[in-house]
Amino acid sequence: MFEAIDLARFQFAFVVSFHIIFPAFTIGLASYLAVLEGLWLWKKEDRYLNLFNYWLKIFAIAFGMGVVSGIVMSYQFGTNWSVFSDKTGPVLGPLMGYEVLSAFFLEAGFLGIMLFGMNKVGKQLHFFATLMVAFGTFFSAFWILSVNSWMHTPAGFSINEVGQFVPEDWIQIIFNPSFPYRLVHMLMAAYLTTAFVVGAVGAWHLLKNNKNLCARTMLSMAMWMAAIVAPLQLVAGDMHGLNTLEYQPAKIAAMEGHYETKKGAPLILFGIPDDDAMEINSIVEIPKLGSMILKHDFDAEIKGLRDFPADEIPPAEIIFWSFRIMVGIGMAMIALGLWSLFLRFKNLFYSTRLFHQICLLMGPAGFIAVIAGWVTTEVGRQPFTVYGVLRTVDSVSPIDAPAVATSLLVFIVTYFLVFGAGTYYIFKQFSINPEQDKDATKKVGSLGVSLKLFDKA
Template identity: 55%
Template sequence: MDVYALLLSRLQFAFTIAFHIIFPSFTIGLASYLAVLEGLWLASGNPVFKTLYLFWLKVFALSFGMGVVTGVVMSYELGSNWSVFSVQVSPVIGPLLAFEVLTAFFLEASFLGIMLFGWRKVGRGLHFAATLLVAIGTLISAFWIISANSWMQSPAGFAHTPAGGLIATDWMAVIFSPSFPARLGHMTLAAYLTTALVVGAASAWRLLHDPDEAASATALRMAIGMLAIVAPLQLIAGDVSGKAVRHLQPAKLAAIEAFWETRAHQPFHILAWPDPKAETNRWELSIPGLGSWITAGDAGAEVTGLKAFAPEDRPPIAIVFYAFRVMVGLGLAMIGLGGWGAWLALRGGPERSRAFLWATVAMGPTGFVSVIAGWIVAEVGRQPYVIYGVLRTADAVSPVGAGQVSASLIGFLAVYATIFSVGVLYILRLIAEGPTEAPEEPPTMAPGARP
């Protein structure tokens, strides 16, 4: 095994998946938001909802397209850089990814055209049904992707073949692996928060320039409502997921909290500097006893430390430790922003508080940052395994040289830095322009249809 090829392969996959995940995490929530907007317009007849729908539909189309393109790249990487993983695990993972294409992507692709181009060509009911089906399709896609990744985190329902591969023996156990329910809820809520933060930031930006813009004021209040409800729920979902990690991946939990010794009454390290060589934390800002209570629900519970695992079986500690605190810190900031906005809404004027509007603008990208930080915790914390406890990452890489991997990595960096950066900048420019007056309403039924 070429250790440099392994490192570069990991860096390449980390780069592409980090870039890709920002689009699904946005479009999952945005698709549901579009369904709500169109439903409210049909129910109330308020043209503001139609204006918002048509504006965010353009953003959704661009983001969806970029998500598809960046996702396709990763499937090629599995074959080029991780061929051993693909050969050994494809009998289990392959069907899950195929189900995602058959049940989700085809559904989204089939009705996305009606969403985008059928506004004046089909009836209101059919168009709304298409929007709902695309939203459902994004959630089904999340179901299968999180199912596949959760099985890699907590494999179940499989057996080893004589040839050294893996095969499913219980598909229900594979699909609904032990870590799957908590992780699916956590990721879905993260997608909704990401969308709410982007919608809120775009609306706040417009209101800073025009406080009387009705569409942006409505969108801001909707974003505040989502933040005020979903951000606290995300804290609960994250706690449930974290407690599951204690039983399923104790080494990951020890790295998340920088626990070295196995003992009860573990402290909670707000900040620390872990030193893997000395097997200690160089310095700590801690709250005594709180770590066991947070991770196990009992201050007297014994929590396993990193010294219980061989050094070669420990994940990179500092990366996991700090990525987790970035995610949690931003999550608490989201709760604070939602509570602040709800308080202002009760007083009748979130759009009149320039301090709140600027804070909302500043918080706009934090959903993406927290999603990436969360995936870093999940994926780096699983190391040194690609299938936890079953297949090591070093044994899953393709027999390629560092030169080949570095060439493709440089190519990816160049392409992403140019083409996709331009796409992201165009989306941001479109968002900054804000919603404009909606065009003529669609007909109540398709042209030529019988009454």
């Protein structure tokens, strides 16, 4: 029988998993729209305006679903996690308020102009609105990741006589030790997520018509992003891992599957972790490479889970696998980016159907990697909500399990109906040929094209 805390944790995980895929997409898509409009103003080529209008409606739908899922998520702080909200409110409340007052208002304020103002405010002002929406999505990520990072590496606070976290230094709170690494890692993940969706749509239309200019443009831009950003993400991930090793060493030990403290620890490629026995079975490993990656020394000592307090060990059976899913997808992205460079060099980029088919299959890869990374990060923080200071068991509301189970069931049914319909509509839009409305684009701009596409979908 599940207890209230188990159901509350599952409910939050379910809602966040739904929510995170929309910001991960819209952060990158907003920047992509700004690039497309900038290229159109610079080069005066209609394909860029056509693609801008094609992706604009998709952005609007994804942005709306992200807002709705985010609002629902925030209510859980009051219903299921009221103790956490009470204790951390003086620190986290202002940060989340700054996100609403600055980033969200910036996005919302210029979104209407971006969606419907092409023929009303002029090209330059419309481009400025697009830039502001793109900057707003970045600024929103800045504040939210500052909140999340503080929960992993809390700094700049004291605890008063009633157990509340009281801010002492806002610079230390906002720019806490893990924040820069987490921000860079997440932003790159968002750009890659968007790139692989754009690339998949381009590949889909190229498989149907190899001469489709808009599809060629989408795939080309997406693969440039993959070829450049995916290797940089590997470097950013390594830096983030070193930071995590410093501040959350138990999480690193669980991610790597190290139960025993070892000098010259191996890199475990595959294994079956057993938290009850505190050992890993069926190991496939590379000797000493784990120490080299984590401490850049083949003979460095890596602390194992057995040497941490028993009540502070995260569940390795979960994050060992989620970490490998994330890394595996990242390596596949790098490989696809390198393959794209080779095909460009051989002048086969637009004619290799196998490459296009794999690009299509990789379309959802970014979303899977983002969710796997979130599981690695958040489950790896357990058993704490504020790492090392506030435990999860001490953060939950005094609420009965049946009440949480009821709301969880309502969330599951509602989310699959509402967001399932939205996602279905986005896929309907993907199926539309991005070139078929280019004549209309020249005449009426983004609003007319959007309404026309609504009718066709």
